[in-house]
Structures are given as structure tokens and as C-alpha cells.
Amino acid sequence: MRASRLVSLLLLLQNRGRMTAQELAAQLEVSVRTVYRDVEALGEAGVPVYAERGPTGGYRLVDGYRTRLTGLTAGEAEAIFLAGVPGPAGELGLGSLLSTAELKLRAALPAELADRGGRIRQRFHLDAPTWFREPEPTPHLAALAEAVWADRQVRVRYRRSRGPREVTRTLAPLGLVLKAGRWYLVAAVDGQVRTYRVGAVLELTVLDEPVDRPDGFDLVSCWQEHAEGYERGVYRAEARVRMSVAALELMAYVFPPAMSRAARAAAGEPDADGWLLTTVPIESIKHGHIELLKLGAEVQVLAPAELCERFTATAHRLAALYPAPVAVDPVADEGPG
Structure with missing residues (x-):
């Protein structure tokens, strides 16, 4: 936990230049005393951070101290920032990770590319849900995301549109898909790959049994085939x-x-x-x-x-x-x- 916070503190200083202890504390959601200890730890680790005194003072890094990514074009940098979807990432429980990842990317990019990424974010915004539909509650989405990432099977109680209205299944999660504001779980069950609406999951238990992912499984291709088959069959x-x-x-x-x-x-x-x-x-x-x-x-x-x-x-x-x-x-x- 502290190691991640130290990295975030370093990247904040690298991105924003001078910051006061109060500003750092507010950004990292810790106390000012914790910021003091973290800055001291960075200094002991060899990071050239120093304090400027006075009413306009604060902590700074020595000029020129930054890490850069190489080989990234302007168009690629713009695409990375445009691809950010903070709403869905937050639903998956990854909101803070996405923010940290973007912060790291900005810190590592040359100033010109970081600026281009910022301009893209201010000019383009992805709003995934459709019009005239309230967001569907998905209380088990974050747990499902963890199971997908950890390759763990799950036991779910699921509400169906036809009888029997409620069923219990043991599923092998393979991926999650956001379609028109609704989340869907792609999972293997009884040797077949099927799709379940996450909003219809009533109860969820993550099991210890691992998921044996099918050879050659590709989530994008699988979903495309499912979507086309659904339109043909409905x-x-x-x-x-x-x-x-x-x-x-x-x-x-x-x-x-x-x-x-x-x-x-x-x-x-x-x-x-x-x-x-x-x-x-x-x-x-x-x-x-x-x-x-x-x-x-x-x-x-x-x-x-x-x-x-x-x-x-x-x-x-x-x-x-x-x-x-x-x-x-x-x-x-x-x-x-």
C-alpha cells in the first residue's frame, strides 16, 4: 500500500511540479504528517526531492528528473487517452487503478505528448449508456471482474426471463463485455460458452476452483459471434x-x-x-x-x-x-x- 502511494507521490511531483504538503495530502487522501514521512522515504531512496520555503513554497523534484517512454507517436498517445472509460472502470472497481495508470503515463511521456493527451480528454468523451435508460444496478460486477482476472469459478443465483425464473449455476468466467450501457458475463458452463446479463445476478460466490480457459478463446470474436447470432435468432x-x-x-x-x-x-x-x-x-x-x-x-x-x-x-x-x-x-x- 505504501509503495503504491510513494510512486503516486513521485508521479504527482513529476507531473505538476511544485506541490505543498497539504495539496499532496488531499490528492493522496492521507494526513500531512504521512506526506512528510513519505517525502523523507523518497529522499532516503535516492529520489532528488527537496522543499522550497516560504508562502509559495512546497516540494519539488530536481529539474530534469523524469522517466520517459520511447517510441510512442503523437497519434498513439492520443489514442491511449481517448480510450479511457472512467465510468465503466469505476463499476469494475478499477477507477483508482485507471487514475494511477494515467498519472504514470503522463509522467513518463514527453511533455508534448502528455499535452496532446490532455487536449484529447478535454475534447472527446465516451458516454457508454444509451439514451432514455437508467443504468442497470450491478452489485456483483466488481466481484465478477476479480474472478475473471484471477481465473476462478463462481457460483451464481441468476434471474431468468422465463421459467424457472431463478436458477443456480456454477460458471467459469471468461470475460466481461459492456454493451449499450449493460454488462454481460461470457462464461463456460457444461462445456459451452454462454452469455449472462450481470444485472440479473442475485447472489455470487467466488470459488477456489480454477478456470480452464478454452484453447484459442478470443473474447472479442466470441462476443461478435454471439451478437450476430442473437440478432439472427431473435x-x-x-x-x-x-x-x-x-x-x-x-x-x-x-x-x-x-x-x-x-x-x-x-x-x-x-x-x-x-x-x-x-x-x-x-x-x-x-x-x-x-x-x-x-x-x-x-x-x-x-x-x-x-x-x-x-x-x-x-x-x-x-x-x-x-x-x-x-x-x-x-x-x-x-x-x-
């Missing part, structure tokens, strides 16, 4: 529809990407009234009913028949709730001539 049916051009354009904003892409790819040429024919992939009749209702009167379902019947019933119920407006007789409204 849409088991399709709806033939007639819709306005405006509705087709709106789909990109209110529909899942796979549905919108497929509808645009299958769309024919619009007629004189600005309506066109296309095919929309759906998970089920219920799902298609819910999704296509978002387009209101800008879409007409042609097939399958069961989906048409649902829309007919919905239209009649809506008509009963919202009676037609009373027509105004233009002649009577003119009054006596």
Missing part, C-alpha cells in the same frame, strides 16, 4: 407492411437497428401518395404489434393475418375511445344571408 417472423416514407425514416429513431435496417433494405419505390411496401422482421405477433404501433396511422399491416387482426381490433378500440369529430355544416355556419 427475429423469428416478419410482417409485410405498407407505410409512408416518413414512417420509414422514423424507424431509425424508434425501432431496434436490426428492424430498421431490414425494413429499409426491403423497401420498394414509393407510390404517388408517398407510400411504399416493405418487410419488417419481428420477434412474434405480440412484439410486431407493439413495435409497429409506434408508427400510428403511418403504417398498414398486410400480413400475417393474425397481426392484421390485432391491428383491426386495436383500431376499433381506439375509435371507441376517440369518437370522430363533429363535422361542421359550412352553410349553416354562415348564418342568415
